Amino acid sequence: MKILLIITRLDRGGSAEVVMQVGEGLSKKGYEVKIITGLTREPHEDFDDYTERTGIPVIVIPELRREINPFLDLKALWLLYRITKKENPAVVHTHTSKAGILGRWAAWLCGVKIIIHSTHGHIFYGYFGSLKRTIFLYMERLSAWITDRITTLSNLEIDDYQKLRLARREKFVTITYGIDTEKYRQSDALREEMRQILGITPQDFVIGWIGRLVPVKDCGTFIKADSLLKNERDVRFLIVGDGPEREKMEAMAEGLGLNVIFTGTRKDIYAIISAIDLLVLSSLNEGLGHVILEAMAGGKPVVATKVGGVPEVVKDGITGILVPPSNPQEMASAIMRIFRDPEMRRIMGEEGRKRSGKFDIKIAIDSLETLYKKGGDLE
Numbered sequence: 001m002k003i004l005l006i007i008t009r010l011d012r013g014g015s016a017e018v019v020m021q022v023g024e025g026l027s028k029k030g031y032e033v034k035i036i037t038g039l040t041r042e043p044h045e046d047f048d049d050y051t052e053r054t055g056i057p058v059i060v061i062p063e064l065r066r067e068i069n070p071f072l073d074l075k076a077l078w079l080l081y082r083i084t085k086k087e088n089p090a091v092v093h094t095h096t097s098k099a100g101i102l103g104r105w106a107a108w109l110c111g112v113k114i115i116i117h118s119t120h121g122h123i124f125y126g127y128f129g130s131l132k133r134t135i136f137l138y139m140e141r142l143s144a145w146i147t148d149r150i151t152t153l154s155n156l157e158i159d160d161y162q163k164l165r166l167a168r169r170e171k172f173v174t175i176t177y178g179i180d181t182e183k184y185r186q187s188d189a190l191r192e193e194m195r196q197i198l199g200i201t202p203q204d205f206v207i208g209w210i211g212r213l214v215p216v217k218d219c220g221t222f223i224k225a226d227s228l229l230k231n232e233r234d235v236r237f238l239i240v241g242d243g244p245e246r247e248k249m250e251a252m253a254e255g256l257g258l259n260v261i262f263t264g265t266r267k268d269i270y271a272i273i274s275a276i277d278l279l280v281l282s283s284l285n286e287g288l289g290h291v292i293l294e295a296m297a298g299g300k301p302v303v304a305t306k307v308g309g310v311p312e313v314v315k316d317g318i319t320g321i322l323v324p325p326s327n328p329q330e331m332a333s334a335i336m337r338i339f340r341d342p343e344m345r346r347i348m349g350e351e352g353r354k355r356s357g358k359f360d361i362k363i364a365i366d367s368l369e370t371l372y373k374k375g376g377d378l379e
Contacts, residue, residue, distance in 0.1 A: 014290035038064025080106035121287020154309030178359030184297035208276035213243030224328035296352030
């Protein structure tokens with residue numbers, strides 16, 4: 001069976017990592033897999049290295065971009081049509097919104113028998129203004145008619161789509177794209193090594209934030225929460241990632257008198273996880289929150305905003321604490337509860353590690369294989 005995976009971009013992030021892992025997993029099961037991506041500036045993994053390692057070709061269509069551009073969008077649609085027609089796949093599986101719209105229509109025009117779309121969290125809050133939101137919502141509703149199944153990261157996401165009247169309930173199925181949990185079960189030696197690299201002492205309590213520095217991730221709330229904790233002894237703040245808001249976040253931290261370590265983008269997130277004591281997620285919208293799963297697999301407690309599919313990952317009071325978005329006071333209070341209670345940290349870490357096993361990427365790959373074999377029907 002030949003499978004085309006189409007995604008808007010393979011820049012660093014949860015959806016890019018998922019597509020590359022899914023492709024690799026399906027290839028190991030004997031399927032012929034090719035990946036099509038749009039313009040990518042900071043790839044999750046070098047494409048040539050990935051192809052050499054997995055045998056999966058990565059086809060780049062520079063015209064396929066996240067922004068709305070009628071000329072480029074039509075050209076991308078035409079190129080997707082040509083490639084799909086040439087490859088003649090049994091399954092086209094699109095990922096993320098723009099590639100999902102153009103890729104599904106190209107597949108439908110080519111007469112592809114099985115068309116699957118994965119949302120990776122919806123874009124209808126926190127990403128675009130009202131006009132773009134309306135355009136994408138209309139196009140998603142239209143595209144749903146030619147889609148066999150739409151996979152979501154959580155049941156809560158399906159509830160959101162039902163409120164937006166995106167498609168009939170029976171179109172949706174939840175497949176949680178998780179992580180390679182074994183990768184994050186690290187040793188004490190790695191923790192010590194990573195702390196030395198970062199200039200952190202063994203006795204420091206490290207509060208970490210990991211993600212893209214973009215508005216929807218709301219790192220500003222994390223920094224404001226940190227400012228309420230800056231007088232606590234042996235507490236260090238770590239921000240891992242890059243993006244258009246980095247300078248703004250650095251200036252905010254400096255203005256609040258905080259000594260925050262900004263590492264920029266790093267590939268060794270598993271090592272970063274080993275070095276921290278607590279992970280904080282401050283997003284305004286989140287499909288699932290892969291970094292939460294990474295922290296839980298590494299035995300770390302989590303403080304996270306109660307948005308999107310996060311409540312289906314973090315069990316409040318058991319693996320971490322959920323807080324309202326854009327509320328630095330509540331966030332700081334939750335951080336303090338965990339900081340001041342070592343036994344709570346230990347228990348939450350253990351419970352998180354156990355729970356993370358339910359979100360292993362291998363489970364998602366098996367579910368997708370079943371979905372493909374049954375022509376989009378999991379019933």
